[in-house]
Amino acid sequence: MPAMHRAALFVLAGLVWVALVAGSSWAAEQSFVVVATPGATDRKLTREIVARIFLRKQNFWPQGTRIQPVNFPASHPMRRLFSQSVLGSPPEALEDYWRDMYFHGVLPPHVLSSEEAVILFVGSTPGAIGYVSTCSAAQKLSVVLVVGEVPDCQK
Numbered sequence: 001m002p003a004m005h006r007a008a009l010f011v012l013a014g015l016v017w018v019a020l021v022a023g024s025s026w027a028a029e030q031s032f033v034v035v036a037t038p039g040a041t042d043r044k045l046t047r048e049i050v051a052r053i054f055l056r057k058q059n060f061w062p063q064g065t066r067i068q069p070v071n072f073p074a075s076h077p078m079r080r081l082f083s084q085s086v087l088g089s090p091p092e093a094l095e096d097y098w099r100d101m102y103f104h105g106v107l108p109p110h111v112l113s114s115e116e117a118v119i120l121f122v123g124s125t126p127g128a129i130g131y132v133s134t135c136s137a138a139q140k141l142s143v144v145l146v147v148g149e150v151p152d153c154q155k
Helices: 002-028 046-056 075-085 091-103 113-124
Strands: 032-036 068-071 128-134 142-149
Touching: 032 068, 032 075, 046 068, 046 075, 046 142, 068 113, 075 091, 075 128, 075 142, 113 128
Parallel strands: 068 128
Antiparallel strands: 032 128, 032 142
């Protein structure tokens, strides 16, 4: 094998190793949980149901309580991750959707700027639902959907 091919193969093997090692921390950073007010729902939700809730196509929990979804600002990395993972589009791709919904009298979810604010809102608002990083989930909230790998939060 020519030296140039061996060098390229060596570099490629190194890149694969780095990707595998870094991939495990990347997966943990790419995880989040969807949390709801305790008692809002007694079951786990699918991504499809969560998408319907955040697109305001499902507005009530099964027992009749109005659903109060909460988002981060469109520029927030957690919002981008949530939008792409659950809604299938980045936040800016949904601007036309929300303009059309607003024309029909439907408002987008509330927007809060921090995970602490989301946890407080969901914990104190009947029917609320939001999403936070996996290790930020407060004990008093119901985790209804886990997206990504659950990291060891004790590290």
